[in-house]
Amino acid sequence: MNLQVVYCSHHAADLSVRSKLGFTADELPRAYDELRAHFPASELVLLSTCNRVEVYTAQEDPEQIPTHRALAEFMARFHDLPLHEFFDDLLERTGSDAVRHLFQVASSLDSMVLGEPQIVAQVKAAYSLAQDHATTGPLTHALFQRALNVAKRIRSETALAEGRVSIASVAVGDFGKSIFDRFDDKVVLVIGAGEMAVETLRYLQNEGAREILVANRTEARAEALAAEWGGRVCPFEQLDQALAAADVIVSTTGAQPHLVDVARFRRVRQASGSKTVFILDLGAPRDFAPEIRDVDENVFLYCIDDLEAICARNRKARNREVDKALSIVEQETERFMAEVHHRATGPIIKRLREQWREVVDQETGRLFTRLPHLERDRAEIERCIDQMVNKLLHPPLEALRDEARAGAPHGLMEALKRLFRLHDSE
Amino acid sequence: MAKVHLICFFASYLVAFVLELTRMLGQNRFSRFVMLGFGGAGFVAHTLYLLARSRASGLPPLLSSPHDWMLVLAWLLVLFYLFLTALHREIALGLFMLPLVLALIAATRFMAVSPEPHFNARNAWTMLHASLLVFGMAGVVLGLIAGLMYLTQHHRLKSSHAAQFGWKMPSLERLAQFNRWSVMIAFPLLTLGFGIGVYLVVRPQQGPGHIGFNDPVVVASSVLWGLLAVLFLWLLKHHHPSGRQVAWLTICAFAFLLIAVVGLQVLSGSGLFHTEAHTATGEAKHRLLSRQESPA
Numbered sequence: 001m002n003l004q005v006v007y008c009s010h011h012a013a014d015l016s017v018r019s020k021l022g023f024t025a026d027e028l029p030r031a032y033d034e035l036r037a038h039f040p041a042s043e044l045v046l047l048s049t050c051n052r053v054e055v056y057t058a059q060e061d062p063e064q065i066p067t068h069r070a071l072a073e074f075m076a077r078f079h080d081l082p083l084h085e086f087f088d089d090l091l092e093r094t095g096s097d098a099v100r101h102l103f104q105v106a107s108s109l110d111s112m113v114l115g116e117p118q119i120v121a122q123v124k125a126a127y128s129l130a131q132d133h134a135t136t137g138p139l140t141h142a143l144f145q146r147a148l149n150v151a152k153r154i155r156s157e158t159a160l161a162e163g164r165v166s167i168a169s170v171a172v173g174d175f176g177k178s179i180f181d182r183f184d185d186k187v188v189l190v191i192g193a194g195e196m197a198v199e200t201l202r203y204l205q206n207e208g209a210r211e212i213l214v215a216n217r218t219e220a221r222a223e224a225l226a227a228e229w230g231g232r233v234c235p236f237e238q239l240d241q242a243l244a245a246a247d248v249i250v251s252t253t254g255a256q257p258h259l260v261d262v263a264r265f266r267r268v269r270q271a272s273g274s275k276t277v278f279i280l281d282l283g284a285p286r287d288f289a290p291e292i293r294d295v296d297e298n299v300f301l302y303c304i305d306d307l308e309a310i311c312a313r314n315r316k317a318r319n320r321e322v323d324k325a326l327s328i329v330e331q332e333t334e335r336f337m338a339e340v341h342h343r344a345t346g347p348i349i350k351r352l353r354e355q356w357r358e359v360v361d362q363e364t365g366r367l368f369t370r371l372p373h374l375e376r377d378r379a380e381i382e383r384c385i386d387q388m389v390n391k392l393l394h395p396p397l398e399a400l401r402d403e404a405r406a407g408a409p410h411g412l413m414e415a416l417k418r419l420f421r422l423h424d425s426e
Numbered sequence: 427m428a429k430v431h432l433i434c435f436f437a438s439y440l441v442a443f444v445l446e447l448t449r450m451l452g453q454n455r456f457s458r459f460v461m462l463g464f465g466g467a468g469f470v471a472h473t474l475y476l477l478a479r480s481r482a483s484g485l486p487p488l489l490s491s492p493h494d495w496m497l498v499l500a501w502l503l504v505l506f507y508l509f510l511t512a513l514h515r516e517i518a519l520g521l522f523m524l525p526l527v528l529a530l531i532a533a534t535r536f537m538a539v540s541p542e543p544h545f546n547a548r549n550a551w552t553m554l555h556a557s558l559l560v561f562g563m564a565g566v567v568l569g570l571i572a573g574l575m576y577l578t579q580h581h582r583l584k585s586s587h588a589a590q591f592g593w594k595m596p597s598l599e600r601l602a603q604f605n606r607w608s609v610m611i612a613f614p615l616l617t618l619g620f621g622i623g624v625y626l627v628v629r630p631q632q633g634p635g636h637i638g639f640n641d642p643v644v645v646a647s648s649v650l651w652g653l654l655a656v657l658f659l660w661l662l663k664h665h666h667p668s669g670r671q672v673a674w675l676t677i678c679a680f681a682f683l684l685i686a687v688v689g690l691q692v693l694s695g696s697g698l699f700h701t702e703a704h705t706a707t708g709e710a711k712h713r714l715l716s717r718q719e720s721p722a
Contacts, residue, residue, distance in 0.1 A: 178583055181599040274668055276598065297580070297670050306586040 002062050003139060003340075004094040005101055006071040007054035010112050013089035021075055021086060023048040031078060032133035038074055039066045043137035045144065047105070047126040049119070051112055056102065058139035068092045099143060100333045106147040107154040108161070109325055114318045115161040120151045139340070150332045157328065158321040163314030167196065170310045171280050171302065172203035176248065179278050179300055184208035189234070189246035192253035193221040196282045200250045201229050213242050217253075240264070244272035254283035261289045265299075274298050280307075341404040348413050349397055351422045356389050430474045436531050438468025439504070439524055446520035450593050458515060462508070465520070469504050476501060488556040493537040495556060496688070500530040502564045516594040522571045533688045551622055558619030563687065565612030569605055570680040576601040576673040602669035605676055606661060613658040620651050646690055650683050 008021060023031050023046060035044050039057065041064040047054040053075075057066050066074075072090050076083040093101045104110045106123045127144040130136045136144075155161050164170045180186060188209045190197050193216045201212065212231030215238075216222035222233045234242040243249065243260070253259055260268075265288070279301040281288045286303055293301040364382060368375055396416060403409035416422065445461035476487040476497055483490040487498050507523045579595045595601070624644060657679045661672065 175583065177597060178579065178595070179598050181597045181603075276669070293584075297584075298668060300583055302586060309586075 002060075002065050002094070003056070003058045003098050003143065004065065004092060005054055005056045005098040006068055006090055006092050007052060007101075008086065008089045008091065009052040009054075009110065011110070012091060013086070017086050017089050018051065018053060020079055020081055021053045022050070023053065027078075028129060029133065032130070032135055034078060035074065036133070036135055038070070039064075042066055043140040044135040045126055045130040045140050047123060049122050052105070052110075054105070056098070056140065056143070058137065058143070096333055096337045099336050100329060102143060102147045103150045103329045103332055104326075106151040107325060107329065108151070109154075109322065109329065113165055114315070114322070115165070117161060120148065120155075123151070124148055142339070143336070146332065146336050150329065153332070154325045154328050158324045160318055160321040160325050163310075163317055165311050165314050165318065166199070167282065167304065167307045167311060168199040168203050170307045170314075171200055171282075172207060174310060175280075175300070175302055175307075176204070176278055177207070179276060180247070182208060183248070184210055186247035187211045187213065187245050188231075188248045188250065189213045189215065189242050190225065190231070191215050191239070191249065191251040191259065191287065192283065193218075193225045194252040194282075197250055197252040198225070198228075200280060200282065201225075204248065204250075205229065209248070213246065215239050215242055240268055240271070243268045247275065247277060249277065249279045250282065251280065251287040252282045253287050254285055255287055256285055258285075258289045259283075259287040260292065262291045262295065265289070265292045265295055269295060269299075276300070282307075338405045341409060342401065345400050345404050345409060345413060348416055348422065349400070352393065352397075352416065352420055355420060355422065356393065360385055360389060430471050430478060432475065432531065432535070435468040435471040435475065436528065438464045438471060439527055439531070442468065443520060443524035443528065446518065446524060449518065450521075461520070462511060465504065465508055465511070469501075469508060472497070472501050472504065486553065488560060489552060491537070491539045493534045493539045495560060496530055496534045496537060499560050499563050499567070500527050500534075502560065503527050503530075503567055506564070506568065517596060518593055519571075522574050526567055526571065530688065549626075551626060555619055555622040555626060558615050558622065562612050562615035562619050563684070565608050565615060566680045566683055569608030569612060569676045570684065572601050572605040572608055573673040573677040573680070576605060576669060577677070580670055580673075598669055602672060605669070605672050609654075609658060609661055609672075609676055613654050616651065616654060620647055623647070646686060650686055653679055654683065 008018060010018065013021075028046065028048070031046060032044070035046070035055070041059050041061060043056075043058040045056040047056070055071055057071070059065060068090065072083060072087050075081070075086070075090075101110070102123075106120055108114060108116050108119045111119050123144070127136070127140075127148075130140065164173050176183070183204055186209060188201070188204055188211065190201060190212065193214065201209075204212075210230075212226070212229050213234040214222045214226040214229075214231050215234040215236050216225070217236055219233065219235070225231070226233045243265075251259065274296060276298040277300070279288055279292070279299065281301060281303045284304060288301055288303075290301075290303070292299060364385060367381075368378060374381065400409055400412055400416070403412045442461050442464040445457050445464065448457055449461070476494065479490055479494050479497075480487045483494075487494045489495075503523060504527055507519055507527070510517065510519050575595050576598060579598055579601060582595075583598070596604075624647075657675055660675070
């Protein structure tokens, strides 16, 4: 059996190349149709995400393996691109290296953000789509199912996916959810309309936040953001009222001097009472004076440095788990390859047993014809011969199994074929 | 069953607590299962111990002695701990709950192991009194734990230390709600329990168990109830009190209540704290008990 992957990923290829080679959800059915037309003898799975484009192929006959160049030409044709624009960015792995690569991809060891959870779902979806297009076979079934199990094992046996590593996820997941139990009854005020505000809003909406106020010096941008997230625009002149009404404040303007100083915030607190307020100051420089943290016990103010410190600590903790995860990948790759090689010996073992069975049947038939008085002991004699056959076959088959554990036992299989005159056609 | 001793479940809970402490170093599924295993084993031994004591005295565990009553309280807390830990694996409830459970079990070592002489154990009112008090006290302990968790979580958030690996707690909002509800539930239960208790001890009766309003247990209980009533009324009056204020008040009131109730039981059980009722010797108690148990 032969297995390979031709791929480009964020490690070697620029975003411009990846985006050109990527397959959208609408393009994938046509891509599968064309792949099947060009490589009818191969099992095929296509994995396309924003960080990687990978084509896995597997086939019984080594003569039928699609070459690196053939797959690159397919991509060039499909995307209508000159081959030289991306050929050097396409890498290739074969055999156990291809298996190891998929296991690392599925368990997020090859991801841009170590431990990110989306990739396993993307691998699962790619495998499922390949099944729908009937391009999978015994080897790709075994490979992808094992890859999903390896990802699960790494997730449960290591802390690779523990702790959040993006500013917005730490802000909402670690701090916000430690303060508030729910967000659907909270008022969220977003000051500024930067990228960080948008990402934080995404997390807050995932947690159920519904009432969103947007305040920005440029009202058109505030209106656009409010429209995108189903919020309301708050005029910048009425910021104090909005600050008093808000339970969660996300500020990203980076104004100088501070947008809200202690005196202003004290006035806001007089209007809002002592309710708990969670402030995310994501502006650089800070929008809220640091002393606001101590205005009263129900004010929880965090700046980008607080959040970045947690992200860095979590990234460090994840990195400590990489060796453990890689050793699991290594174990699983070895196990998978041993199973594949063992499976490859199956037809030889079957043919050998069938051949010996035929010889036994012929000779016992002849014996009982010549010596009919042995008929009453027929069962006992047949059992004895079966045991002899099993004992004689045991050493060569055991040697074959041992060889399969170390790698493809091509030499031994060839020797068995020649010694016992086993033919491929059988 | 008779071979189960107090030390069996005390040791199990202690091991579970040590394992809970090790979780602070990092989440480990294996240590969590072992911890739950020790907690569960302790709980089974605890249950068997209470059943054996109940069978030996012929009374329900709530009424057989202050020692058993306190063990029922600890049993309820362990049940709550196991339930919540199985449900929310990341929350470090055991760090707060198990030391209190261990302290309660240790305190029972110094408590009377025979029934209170002034209570008629066959009376439904007595059972109701003991049940209301034990549930009320369970509410008190849970409120105390919620208060401690609130202050810890508040401190962590104020100093920008969000959830660490293996060391998570519920949100401040949930802890504040839990704290408030624990007072709202514990106060009516304790009020009813104390009320029935006062009625039971001061009603006209004869024998060595009769005590009056000037009995230190009655006086101390009344003072404690008054303290709790103030807290209850304050919570009713302030619709949006600060979570930290509620936490401090419940911790002070509940810790005082817990120490006082346990202390009174320990002092009366050890013979250091004498009332007319508590001077009744073990022999007199047994005489009383046998009279109560007779069909007449």
